[in-house]
Amino acid sequence: MTDARQAALDYARQNNGRFLDELKEFLLIPSISTSPEYKSDVQRAAEWVAAQLRSLGMDNVQIMPTGGHPAVYGEQLKAGKEAPTVLIYGHYDIQPVDPIELWTSDPFKAEVRGDNLYARGSSDMKGQVIASFKAVESIVRTSGLPVNLKWLIEGEEEIGSEHLGEFIRNHAKMLKADFCINPDAGMINSDSPTITYGLRGLAYFEVRVHGPDRDLHSGLFGGTVHNPAQALAELIAGMHDKKGRITLPGFYDNVRKSSKEERAEIGRLPTTPKHFLKQTGVPALWGEPDYTPEERVSIRPTLEVNGLLSGFTGEGSKTVLPAWAMAKISCRLVPNQDPSEIQKSMVRYMKENAPKSIRWEVKNLNNAGAAITERDSIGVRAMSEALEQSWGKRPLFKREGGSIGVVVQLQKYVGVESVLTGFGLPEDNAHSPNEKLHLPTWRKGIDAFIHLFYNLK
Numbered sequence: 001m002t003d004a005r006q007a008a009l010d011y012a013r014q015n016n017g018r019f020l021d022e023l024k025e026f027l028l029i030p031s032i033s034t035s036p037e038y039k040s041d042v043q044r045a046a047e048w049v050a051a052q053l054r055s056l057g058m059d060n061v062q063i064m065p066t067g068g069h070p071a072v073y074g075e076q077l078k079a080g081k082e083a084p085t086v087l088i089y090g091h092y093d094i095q096p097v098d099p100i101e102l103w104t105s106d107p108f109k110a111e112v113r114g115d116n117l118y119a120r121g122s123s124d125m126k127g128q129v130i131a132s133f134k135a136v137e138s139i140v141r142t143s144g145l146p147v148n149l150k151w152l153i154e155g156e157e158e159i160g161s162e163h164l165g166e167f168i169r170n171h172a173k174m175l176k177a178d179f180c181i182n183p184d185a186g187m188i189n190s191d192s193p194t195i196t197y198g199l200r201g202l203a204y205f206e207v208r209v210h211g212p213d214r215d216l217h218s219g220l221f222g223g224t225v226h227n228p229a230q231a232l233a234e235l236i237a238g239m240h241d242k243k244g245r246i247t248l249p250g251f252y253d254n255v256r257k258s259s260k261e262e263r264a265e266i267g268r269l270p271t272t273p274k275h276f277l278k279q280t281g282v283p284a285l286w287g288e289p290d291y292t293p294e295e296r297v298s299i300r301p302t303l304e305v306n307g308l309l310s311g312f313t314g315e316g317s318k319t320v321l322p323a324w325a326m327a328k329i330s331c332r333l334v335p336n337q338d339p340s341e342i343q344k345s346m347v348r349y350m351k352e353n354a355p356k357s358i359r360w361e362v363k364n365l366n367n368a369g370a371a372i373t374e375r376d377s378i379g380v381r382a383m384s385e386a387l388e389q390s391w392g393k394r395p396l397f398k399r400e401g402g403s404i405g406v407v408v409q410l411q412k413y414v415g416v417e418s419v420l421t422g423f424g425l426p427e428d429n430a431h432s433p434n435e436k437l438h439l440p441t442w443r444k445g446i447d448a449f450i451h452l453f454y455n456l457k
């Protein structure tokens with residue numbers, strides 16, 4: 001181990017009490033992004049972040065306007081052209097605290113109980129942001145940064161990062177980096193450091209089937225008019241085959257293939273079939289038999305009916321043949337599926353399968369691409385090594401079933417891949433009463449960040 005690295009790790013250990021005090025100070029600011037009455041607190045949190053970045057010796061620190069709450073930027077680009085440039089993403093906004101009566105202590109006056117620090121934003125994600133600040137402080141106070149560094153700390157994550165896409169597109173050059181570290185993803189448990197390297201995308205549809213020009217008397221017309229509810233049910237039923245595969249034409253054409261090695265890594269995750277049964281309460285699992293449940297929610301695309309609407313659904317009975325039926329249908333997409341191609345697949349399926357007895361329309365409501373970060377990239381390698389150095393064991397590698405806007409936008413507009421990690425735990429009550437941060441994990445996280453920067457040297 002280099003002396004510089006060891007000096008930084010020692011500094012972090014010696015100053016941990018003060019790091020915790022500064023985290024508590026940050027947690028005192030109720031930066032709830034969704035509530036207009038907290039607008040000045042959100043601004044105050046942005047200023048607090050900017051002051052921290054300045055105290056770390058960052059240059060060009062700015063509180064930058066977006067269409068909503070500001071984003072904070074800072075950089076230090078003194079490590080030279082050969083050194084990699086790392087972008088660190090975070091958010092300083094938090095979720096509301098209600099129902100307040102379920103909190104054991106004041107959500108803003110952080111309280112340590114046992115190994116945990118209780119406060120809103122402690123885990124999601126002020127604690128993570130402070131971990132990255134304090135790792136950098138430990139390095140700059142003991143030697144110099146071995147990498148070039150950029151920070152993007154936004155204030156609208158908890159309300160969907162509504163204005164961040166435009167901000168990233170407008171500042172693509174400023175945000176250019178070799179990779180982005182996003183510590184908002186957390187870990188599977190305190191003993192299993194985790195790297196998330198892929199996210200699924202989305203294509204969302206509203207499918208409407210029209211029959212007669214009004215609801216009809218089922219005794220007079222049933223059996224001679226194709227019931228739109230039945231026709232829609234038949235179309236939906238045909239969208240999967242008996243093996244759970246999606247039948248839309250061309251649907252799987254661009255699906256990125258997973259290597260044996262990638263599937264073996266996914267097999268190390270503790271999400272067994274039993275886990276899924278326990279999590280959901282269903283009597284049996286369902287899906288493509290050639291893939292494990294974990295693979296089905298990560299490396300495979302899906303098609304789900306989100307909701308159905310047609311005819312009479314009130315109390316009692318009404319013998320009616322409805323005029324129309326509607327379904328909301330969404331597809332979770334994997335790399336390299338293109339949402340607009342999936343829309344074409346949906347329309348082609350309807351053209352090929354809809355009967356002449358009805359009219360239909362498909363509306364595309366929402367599109368998002370999937371994202372993937374190469375596991376054999378400098379960012380993943382350095383972070384993986386760092387987690388192993390801090391925890392003494394290889395991290396787990398995971399692809400997420402959902403989507404995260406900033407990751408997709410950074411990939412799309414800046415060409416920067418994100419390494420998702422973090423030191424939040426599933427039991428931290430993020431977004432719930434009694435949110436907490438597991439302090440021993442947080443301290444290991446600070447060490448991991450210190451290792452990360454030296455691993456990139």
Ligand SMILES: [Zn+2]
Nearest residue numbers: 124125157184
């Ligand atoms: Zn978060």
